[in-house]
Amino acid sequence: MLFPTNFIMMENQILNILHRSQLSITDGRKSILRLFLESDNALAHHDIEARTQVKFDRVTVYRTLQIFMEKGIIHTIPTADNSIKYALCRDECEQGHHHDDHVHFVCKKCGSTVCLEDVHVPAVRLPKGFKPQQVEVVVSGTCKECS
């Protein structure tokens, strides 16, 4: 359980993030954002639906994730099994396009997905004619806890 001071700090952080993204403050947005701030792992849509204290409609969760994406609050992590996960952007991402140049790790045992913020994506040399805009690196294996 969080100490009162930590709790208040997180609530302030939530309001800050929503405010600077010019989003109105609603229970749904606060709850979902809190979930991301409390979790080390990336979250799938159904994680979010399942873990919020108050139940929100699926549509609300979809729309909230969508607008968080647009505002650069979260980013997606593609995984090999076709399940998209979402994670907080640590650095400020500009509206629309992100600078998540870090590597993602998916644990094959426990299924957790994390951002390795300190591991930057390596440079990739492409054949002539291909113009890269974004490089996604997803490493899968066993994580710290599972090995």
Add this chain to the structure above:
Amino acid sequence: MLFPTNFIMMENQILNILHRSQLSITDGRKSILRLFLESDNALAHHDIEARTQVKFDRVTVYRTLQIFMEKGIIHTIPTADNSIKYALCRDECEQGHHHDDHVHFVCKKCGSTVCLEDVHVPAVRLPKGFKPQQVEVVVSGTCKECS
């Protein structure tokens, strides 16, 4: 249109692949495999359903893709928009686990996805405790034709 000799060569190749994978020869498998051999790009499930001359049931396409995966005939390419694409394995992949250590490219203009067989995935240094088994690199941008 293909010349007769090329056509015969491809039909032989199809039979070879199916035979060495110990799969029985059926119209569905031949058609889907032909589609992969004829195409430079990776194919999504609905591409396959749409492009086969004879229409096959969705279930048949799912099951064919699944068994081709198991036999190491094709591999999946994860993309950021949650749409899995499938592409032929060039080198022989052993049953179950693949050696597709090449980079994939997704064009944001035309949507085509290709294997860059000659671009190998770079080594990634992970923090202590993480044990990598597989590294997926997906580069998106504009492809040869679109730039």
Add this chain to the structure above:
DNA sequence: CAAACTTTTGCAACTAAGTTGCAAAGATAC
């Protein structure tokens, strides 16, 4: 090449995922 056997296919029915329009409820501004 035909009977016996095995595998694959298509259908039906189902669950899960994702989208859209709209009226009601909630948030913000004045």
Add this chain to the structure above:
DNA sequence: GTATCTTTGCAACTTAGTTGCAAAAGTTTG
């Protein structure tokens, strides 16, 4: 506190993916 604008939940829908089963293929054997 009221007016205005935004967000939410509901209903209804489309698309994606799965499972069981009988019919139709493919394969094997004599």
